[in-house]
Amino acid sequence: MMSKEKRRVPKLRFPGFTEDWEQRKFSDLYEKISEKNDLSYSLNKIISVANMYYKSDAKVSNEEYLKTYNIFRYGEIAFEGNKSKDFAYGRFVENTIGDGIISHVFEVFRPIVKYDIYFWKYYINYEPIMGKVLSRCTKKTTMMTNLVAKDFLKETVLVPTLAEQKQIGTLLNTLDKFITLHQRKLDNLRLKKKALLQKLFPKNGERYPELRFPGFTDAWEQRKLGECMDSFEYGLNAAAKEYDGTHKYIRITDIDDETHNFIQSNLTSPDIDFNSDVSDYKLNINDIVFARTGASVGKTYLYNPSDGDLYYAGFLIRGKVNEACDAGFIYQNTLTRDYDSFIRITSQRSGQPGVNSKEYATFRLNIPCKDEQEKISELLNRLDKLFTLHQRKLDHLQLKKKALLQQMFV
Known part of the structure; x- marks a missing residue:
């Protein structure tokens, strides 16, 4: 009896709420509707169900085809059947933006009881609960x-009072606003960094950048990447094992796609004998590793001593930047359009894309004097640190939201 009681209440609740959540059939909460567009809604009211916004680039063969579209009103839910790693059987999405129209392939349900729109926005979309429901009322193609639909409406779900719905919905929606705010800051930083890279490095074929630090006027010299390196070396041919507390293993997947930082979660160690001499595979200051194969070919990481003892894996190539060049400046060159273009062309293979060490050595880049290199590297590195700070705040908020969903839903 006690276990049943526990299953009917969430772990975390607002003060004043103690009663059990009520088990309700979806047919008590929603009704299936099929309200067709009579051309009251035109192209500018077509809603993207996946992303919940009005499509600005929507197109149809002719205006009459809009009559096949379903009207999708504020507060209604639509079923999107696309399977993904996050939604094994598709998902429900609530309309939180306003009335509009959606393709006839989406089934629409209208609430028939008083409800809080933001509570249901998250609850109807929550995979740990709705995934089990949808596994019983969907057919795979x-x-x-x-x-x-008839099977879905027979399914049941635990529902709190309207007052508790409003408290939960307000909290989660407020948290989402903070997440959106930090995401916008990140996006703005990305744009700022992109603009700086274009201005701080000479455009293709030119020898002077658009933007320079005071005191620097000399033309930049074109060199090959190989001239900036003491050597290129391939990594360990070893499997990963449980992290031993000291020796960290860096593989392509351990480099963050956005920040190019070493990912510190799910640490592993290389499965090798550390009593033998493996120092050649340990990263040092001024080392840059390059992904040499697969979808992430070209991805780079500049070694940061704060990441600890790092040993690099076989699908990475280590370049040791020589004393004539600043490692940070060389690394920032691997984030430019010219580098992306080089990787796109050079990596073409009959099978998986790839770039070997000899090919990496041929990448041409423009080089100023070392003092100017260091100035540019320092500026962009500060921006990268700010980017990382906002990314961590965003990750923290998303983890907090995930924890709240787990504790506030039954």
């Missing part, structure tokens, strides 16, 4: 799942 090759690419999507089809909802069996």
Whole structure:
């Protein structure tokens, strides 16, 4: 009896709420509707169900085709059958932006009881609960799942009072606003960094950048990447094992796609004998590693001593930057359009894309004097640190939201 009681209340609640959540059939909460567009809604009111916004680039063969579209009103839910790693059987999405129209392939349900729109926005989309429901009322096809509406309406879900819905919905929506704010800051920093890279480095074929620090006027020299390196070396051919507390293993997947930082979660160690001499595979200051194969070919990481003892894996190539060049400046060159273009062309293979050490050595880049290199590197590194700070705040907020969902939903 006690276990049943526990299952009907969430772990975390607002003060004043003690009663059990009520088990309700979805047919008590929603009704299936099929309200067709009579051309009251035009192209500018087509809603993206996946992202919940009005499409600005929507196109149809002719205006009459809009009559096949379903009207999708504020507060209603639509079933999207696309399977993904996050939603094994598709998902429900609530309309939180306003009335509009959606393709006839999406089934629409209208609430028939008083409800809090933001509570249901998160609850109806929460995979740990809705995934189990949808596993019993959908049919799989090759690419999507089809909802069996009558079966869905027979399913049940635990529902709190309207007052508790409002408290939960307000909290989660407020948290989402903070997440959106930090995401915008990140996006703005990305744009600022992108603009700086274009101005701080000479454009293709030119020898002077658009933006320079005071006191620097000399033309930049074109060199090959190989001239900036003491050597290129391939990494360890070893499997990963449980982290031993000291020796960290860096593989392609351990380099963050956005920040190019070493990912410190899920640490591993290389499965090798550390009593033998493996110092050649340990990263040092001024080392840059390059991904040499696969979808992430070209991805780079500049060694940061604060990351600890790092040993690099076989699908990475280590370049040791020589004393004539600043390692940070060389690394920033691997984030430019010219570098992206080089990787796109050079990596073309009959099988998986790839770039070997001899090919990396041929990448041409423009080089100023070392003092100017260091100035540019320092500026961009400060921006990268700010980017990392905002990314960590964003990650923290997303983890907090995940924890709240787990504790506030039954």
